Amino acid sequence: MSSTIYLDYNATTPLHPTVESAIKKGLSHFGNPSSLHHLGQSAQEDIESARESIAQFIGAKSPEHLFFTGSATESNNWVLKSAVSQALLEEKSPHIITSSIEHTSIISTCNQLEKEGVQVTYLPVDENGRINMEAYSKAITTSTSLVSIMAANNETGTIQPLSQLSDLAKFNGVRFHSDAVQYVGKVPLNVSDIGLDTLSLSAHKLYGPKGIGCLYCADETWLTPLLRGGSHERSLRAGTQNTLGIIGFSSAINWWKQNQEKEIAHMAKIKEHLIKKIKSLSTPVQIYSPKESLPNTLLVSFDNISGSAIMMSLDLEGICVSTGSACSTGSVEPSHVLLEMGLSTKEALSAVRLSWGHATTNSSIDQLINSLSQLLPRLSITSKKA
Numbered sequence: 001m002s003s004t005i006y007l008d009y010n011a012t013t014p015l016h017p018t019v020e021s022a023i024k025k026g027l028s029h030f031g032n033p034s035s036l037h038h039l040g041q042s043a044q045e046d047i048e049s050a051r052e053s054i055a056q057f058i059g060a061k062s063p064e065h066l067f068f069t070g071s072a073t074e075s076n077n078w079v080l081k082s083a084v085s086q087a088l089l090e091e092k093s094p095h096i097i098t099s100s101i102e103h104t105s106i107i108s109t110c111n112q113l114e115k116e117g118v119q120v121t122y123l124p125v126d127e128n129g130r131i132n133m134e135a136y137s138k139a140i141t142t143s144t145s146l147v148s149i150m151a152a153n154n155e156t157g158t159i160q161p162l163s164q165l166s167d168l169a170k171f172n173g174v175r176f177h178s179d180a181v182q183y184v185g186k187v188p189l190n191v192s193d194i195g196l197d198t199l200s201l202s203a204h205k206l207y208g209p210k211g212i213g214c215l216y217c218a219d220e221t222w223l224t225p226l227l228r229g230g231s232h233e234r235s236l237r238a239g240t241q242n243t244l245g246i247i248g249f250s251s252a253i254n255w256w257k258q259n260q261e262k263e264i265a266h267m268a269k270i271k272e273h274l275i276k277k278i279k280s281l282s283t284p285v286q287i288y289s290p291k292e293s294l295p296n297t298l299l300v301s302f303d304n305i306s307g308s309a310i311m312m313s314l315d316l317e318g319i320c321v322s323t324g325s326a327c328s329t330g331s332v333e334p335s336h337v338l339l340e341m342g343l344s345t346k347e348a349l350s351a352v353r354l355s356w357g358h359a360t361t362n363s364s365i366d367q368l369i370n371s372l373s374q375l376l377p378r379l380s381i382t383s384k385k386a
Contacts, residue, residue: 005319005364009296010154010182010355015248016207022251023209023244033241034230043243050250057253058199059190060216067215067233068246072181073105075200075215076148078226078237079177080109083146084118085224094118097139097147099160101125101337103179106148123149128290129158129341136168144174151183155337155353157289157297159187166195175222181205185256186267186294191216203245207358208252212245263358267295273362274298274354277369283376288338288351296357299338301350302372305379308332310352313375319368322353 006014026046031039033047048063055063069075080096087094096113098106100122110120121139124132131149140147147169152159162178169176175197183189185206191199199216203209217223220236229238256263278285278300288299301307307323314321334348343351354368 003318005367007354007356007360007364007368008320008322009357009360010205010353011322012204012210013185013207013357014359015209016252016255016358018255019208019248019251023248026244026247029243029247033243034232046243047241047246050246053250054201054214054253055216057257058184058201058216059192061192061218064234065216065218065220067217067220067237068241068249069213069215069237070211070239070242071213072103072179072200072202073213074226075213076103076105076177076179077109078215078223079198079200079217080106080113080146080148081226082222082224083175083177084113086222087145092143092145094145095121095141095143096145097121097123097136099123099125099131099149100340101129101153101158102148102150103154103181106150106179107336125158125340127342129153129156129337130290131160131165133164136165140168140172140174142172142174144169144172146175146177148177148179151178151180151189152187152294153337154182155335155351156299156341157182157293157355159183159293162194162196170195182294182297185260186264186296188260188264191218203249203252206252206256209245209248212242212249214249264295266358267356267360270356270360270362270365271295271298274356274365274368277365278372281369281373281376283372283380286347288341288343296355298354299351300354301347301352302376303380304346304350305376307350307352309379310372310375313379314368314371317371319371322355323349323351 029043029046031043033040033044051066052063055066084094098110114120123135149160149165151162166176177198178196179200181202184201197218202213223236225236227238232238232241284303286301289297311321311323334345338348338351
């Protein structure tokens, strides 16, 4: 509905109008990009043009270092499982280092790999969600197969010191991977400057379509295909490419490339306005996002009021936010990220995530604050009675 206020950009972003137009235009290129006739080659040209644009944007030295996937989840799985396969080929015991606050596509895959005999080290974080560097230094050895650390957390907006983390991996001769889904589109990034070996991205987090992601890999010789079949993506990712998704991905990147300075400044101003307004509420507020975090993310809780209750109440008023919890097998569970940061279960279940972007205005924030000012006192009374 037109009156909806959307403050859940970290879950997904709306399709930008320029991206939608690019996808509609691409509908005429319906040929299979593997076909040799002109319709197939037109689609292939779109894919290679997109590959070049995205690779250039992230600072890759060649478009050949970019592989299109179905999602960042697939890209993350691909890297982790390839690292294990490579270690076994070299007759080494696989050892992966990651953090305790990674996205579930990393955590779940590592959990499964552990069941298969892989050693996994989950690094602890401090109260701001930052990697414990002392623990990292002790965990990494020249025998480590891979380090995988997210660039920025999707719940708190905490930014990790990628260059520092990557440098230590390089010092030990270990490959370094980063899930940068929440980072790119909010903070400038150059994979060559940081020294990343692999990087995962997803289009729908930066105004592109869902169902398309990519993997940057500086040296693909150690990658083991997850999917086998045809010779697509240099025989490393079988399956007919999602041409329309790739076109949309490229269009989103190109739009962001032209507007990122303005957009980052806009998000930062919204954050400043939001923090000022949220602190003016009569209900006590706790802010969990550190000062140095993504410009579009704020994780808060109000007087231990249920985050789910706040989310549902706001939704009835047309305001979309998220919580610091997830629905699992029919029950609400506290976020593993917040628990690892030292929050109690009650505190974690009280958390509400606000994330914004291109279309968010100060007026949107003011309407949120107005709704909260009316809802929170009522919810607070209910919470204390429970």
